[in-house]
Amino acid sequence: MSHPVSRRHFLSQAIVAGGVLALPSASWGRVPGANARLRVASIGTGGKGWSDLTATAASPHVQIVALCDIDESAEHLGRAAEKFPDAKRYTDWRKLLDESKEIDAVIVSTPDHMHAPISLAAMQLGKHVQCQKPLTHTVFEARQMQLAAKKYNVVTQMGNQIQSHEAYRTAVKLVHDGAIGKVREVHSWQSGVMSWILVDDRPAGSEPVPETVHWDDWLGAAPERPYLPKIYHPFNWRAWQDFSNGQLGDFGCHILDPVFMALKLTAPLSIQAEAPALNREVWAKWSTVSYVFPGTEFTAGTTIPVTWYDGAGKFPPRDALGLPESYKLPGSGSVLVGEKGSLVIPHVAMPKLFPEEKFADFTIPVVPARNHYTSWADACRGEDKATSAFDYSGPLSETVLLGTIAIRHAGSKLAWDSEKLQLTGAPHVQDLLTKPYRTGWQPTWI
Structure with missing residues (x-):
């Protein structure tokens, strides 16, 4: 973990034509036999990490052999250790990986800023990886994750688990079947309150770090800052640019996922946002991000506009959606406007077709759900295929992070x-594709 790359020169290591990776696969990538149990380590066991851990462990073919969390309290590492008493316990993921000979696969459920450092190190050891969304903290890290998964021949999955829900799978099939014809434009949104933004800037002062919290390990690759209770750990880190990607980062990899899958989108051509002025600490409380993508076989033109809206009460303009005034939009979701009608994809609810009178006799063919977690474990065992592997979820995450x-x-x-990994249109914008790392925490790039 000791090979930092300057921002000036990092691009030369990452140019990948059209997102197609041309590195040789490692022939030694471990795939346990169908009758073997997959030995899994979980890094980050609180919050979403708890559900990732327990959902994966529900497979009879999975054995949880190691647990890691910077918080040893009953709500975090303590609870996980109680459920899996035979698993080794760690507070430093680096030590876990140093002792990883008996580990086949790793779940990474940390704040965004540590996704890539941990996942890259695990893949370089030949471990299969399930990593929470968004896949990384920067665009360059997302490209590196794709390179690593290919080079080390490991099974990967991003934690955009709604992709496997019958609602999203059904919506994708409706578009592929031509129910609304070619799609002209897309509007996606998350109109909820960002309850994790507690302050508008970094508070002054500090408080003693609890005995159960390993604060320096929590900061990891991020710049040092004093500990304050509730402001960062365990949940409100989402407000802070050093640790997260804000509301778009939190929900974009969910809500834009069926849009990507349905239209088979690749990389955007352009991105433009509206948002309040930012300081260098806290994310905006609302934003609108307008993407333009190359057209595909499922779009009506040579390009397709996709617009994202977030913030309390933020919705797309009604007159653009082709929906009746009587229909109340869900709090989050997407509308795909097609030549034959509009498709509403609520976040975690079945899709709806409009105009209702046109589709009154149309039976929506429901696509059964998959298990996002155990299917990854089965794929690691050579018995299934992951649907959100990094060759798919990497470009999706890049799009979100460009926003x-x-x-x-x-x-x-x-x-x-995308081919040149080059962003233009504003001063120093290219520098934001990556970031500096705290000394001693730099990832090893591919």
């Missing part, structure tokens, strides 16, 4: 060249 860069440069139209 967060546009939010930092609100009003500027940014142009994206």
Whole structure:
């Protein structure tokens, strides 16, 4: 973990034509036999980490052999250790990986800023990886995750688990079947309150770190800052640019996922955002991000606009959606406007077709759900295929993270060249594809 790359020169290591990776696969990538139990380590066991851990462990073919969390309290490492008493316990993921000979696969459920450092190190050891969304903290890290998964021939999955729900799977099939014809435009949103934004800037002062919390390990690759209770750990880190990607990062990899799958989107051509002015600490309380993608076989033109809205009460304009005034939009979701009608994809609810009178006799073919967690474990055993592997979820995450860069440069139209990993349209915007890392925490790039 000791090979930092300057921001000036990092691009030369990552140019991948059209997102197609051309590195050789490692022939020694471990795939346990169908009758073997997959030995899994969980890094980050509180909050979403708890559900990732327990849902994966529900497979009879999985054995939880190691647990790691920087918080040893009863709500975090303590609870996980009580449920899996035979698993080894760690507070430092680096030590866990140093002692990982008996580990086949790793779940990474930490704050965003530590997804890539941990996942890259695990893949470089030949471990299969399930990593929470968004896949990484920066665009460059997302590209590196794709490179690593290919090079080390490991099974990967991003934690956008709603992708496996019958609602999203059914919506994708409706588009592929041509129910609304070619799609002209897309509007996606998350209109909820960002309850994790407790302050508008970094508070002064500090408080003693609890005995159960390993604060330096929690900060990891991020710059040092004093500990304050509830402001960062365990949940409100989502407010802070050093640790997260804000509301778009939190929900974009969910809500934009069926849009990507249905339209078979690749990389955007341009990105432009509207948002309030930012300081360098806290994310915006609302934003609108306008993407333009190349057209596909499922779109009506040579390009397709996809617009994202977030913030309390923020919705797309009604007149753009082709929906009756009587229909109340869900709090989050997408509308795909097609030549033959509109498809509403609520976040975690079955899709709806409009105009209702046109589709009154149309029976929506429901696509059964998959188990996002155990299917990854089965894929690691050679018995299934992951649907959100990093070759898919990497480009999706890159798109989301390009939106967060546009939010930092609100009003500027940014142009994206995915093949060259080049972003233009605002001063120093290229630098935001990556970030500096705290000494001693730099990932080893591929």
